[in-house]
Amino acid sequence: MDIEKRIELITRAPTEEVITTDDLRKLLETKDKVTAYLGIAPTGPFHLGYLIPLSKLFDFSNAGIENKILVADIHAALDDLKTPWEELEKRSEYYKKCIELSVPWKKKPKFIRGSSFQLDKKYVNDVLKLSTLTTVTRATRAASEVTRMKNPKVSELIYPLMQCLDEEYLDVDIQLGGIDQRHILAFAREGLPILNYRARVEVMTSLMVSLKGPGIKMSASIPESSIKVYESEESINKKIGNAYCPAGVVEGNPILQIAKYIIFPLNGKFKIEREKKFGGDIEFENYIQLEKAFIENKLHPQDIKKATSSILINLFSKARKYFAKNTEMLNDLGSNFLSV
Numbered sequence: 001m002d003i004e005k006r007i008e009l010i011t012r013a014p015t016e017e018v019i020t021t022d023d024l025r026k027l028l029e030t031k032d033k034v035t036a037y038l039g040i041a042p043t044g045p046f047h048l049g050y051l052i053p054l055s056k057l058f059d060f061s062n063a064g065i066e067n068k069i070l071v072a073d074i075h076a077a078l079d080d081l082k083t084p085w086e087e088l089e090k091r092s093e094y095y096k097k098c099i100e101l102s103v104p105w106k107k108k109p110k111f112i113r114g115s116s117f118q119l120d121k122k123y124v125n126d127v128l129k130l131s132t133l134t135t136v137t138r139a140t141r142a143a144s145e146v147t148r149m150k151n152p153k154v155s156e157l158i159y160p161l162m163q164c165l166d167e168e169y170l171d172v173d174i175q176l177g178g179i180d181q182r183h184i185l186a187f188a189r190e191g192l193p194i195l196n197y198r199a200r201v202e203v204m205t206s207l208m209v210s211l212k213g214p215g216i217k218m219s220a221s222i223p224e225s226s227i228k229v230y231e232s233e234e235s236i237n238k239k240i241g242n243a244y245c246p247a248g249v250v251e252g253n254p255i256l257q258i259a260k261y262i263i264f265p266l267n268g269k270f271k272i273e274r275e276k277k278f279g280g281d282i283e284f285e286n287y288i289q290l291e292k293a294f295i296e297n298k299l300h301p302q303d304i305k306k307a308t309s310s311i312l313i314n315l316f317s318k319a320r321k322y323f324a325k326n327t328e329m330l331n332d333l334g335s336n337f338l339s340v
Contacts, residue, residue, distance in 0.1 A: 006063040014261035036174035039070040042091035043082040046098035047226040049208040049218035055265035067109035078155040101319035142187035164188040213244030214252025230323040
């Protein structure tokens with residue numbers, strides 16, 4: 001695959017920003033084996049919003065990039081104990097299984113637990129070195145959009161330093177994260193050269209809006225705003241059916257975002273099945289076609305909702321079946337966690 005096609009795959013939706021595109025091009029031109037990683041901290045229940053960066057890893061794989069997923073267990077505790085230390089093992093295994101089952105991987109990424117290397121002497125020594133060269137103001141700015149920072153803990157300032165060093169210790173060329181992590185990824189570009197390590201390429205994806213509509217991102221902590229990847233078919237149909245999707249409105253429309261950021265990258269198409277009297281079946285080869293038809297009111301919101309439900313039900317079938325048979329994994333997480 002030529003460089004331009006690879007860049008197109010890497011930079012298309014749901015990619016929102018690359019730091020920098022010039023560095024990305026040089027990387028692809030000069031290195032035969034390019035490796036990327038995505039870090040996911042096992043905090044709240046695993047939901048649809050996580051599929052945005054995962055769908056981008058799908059694009060990375062198609063662009064010939066080797067992928068690693070960091071199950072960032074220590075980070076989950078450092079972030080104001082969103083996950084208690086004693087729960088890290090259970091939640092990490094739960095996240096790994098959700099990730100494996102919720103995306104139709106052609107080549108599965110390599111999974112790595114943060115605790116498998118972040119406690120090593122050399123790594124800890126580099127964290128301490130970087131801490132002596134980073135001001136509290138800079139660390140706070142880096143962490144502020146990702147960690148809670150309500151009553152800031154020292155751990156929340158350590159968080160971005162470790163995420164910076166993960167790029168070096170995972171031996172990757174690209175870090176992938178949501179656009180809410182921009183300050184941390186920009187800090188990594190500054191921090192690694194301070195320790196005489198090379199700066200990496202940073203790729204950021206869009207965030208999924210709540211099913212309730214504009215104003216907030218999708219979150220497991222907000223009832224009816226998200227869909228867990230192992231929810232029942234009835235629950236998916238109900239939540240998508242109730243989702244914000246005014247006729248012809250694109251801005252802040254979660255149904256269109258699901259199509260753009262998840263369905264097209266993973267499926268490559270979007271098919272709507274409907275009765276002949278309502279126009280018959282129609283299949284879209286790209287998101288631009290779908291959006292145009294929706295704006296022109298050639299698609300009723302219920303048509304696109306039903307198709308979205310059907311596609312998600314099929315996409316999550318493996319996860320749903322697995323957790324239906326392995327209920328002990330969910331039960332061990334506790335009702336307080338799953339009801340978040």
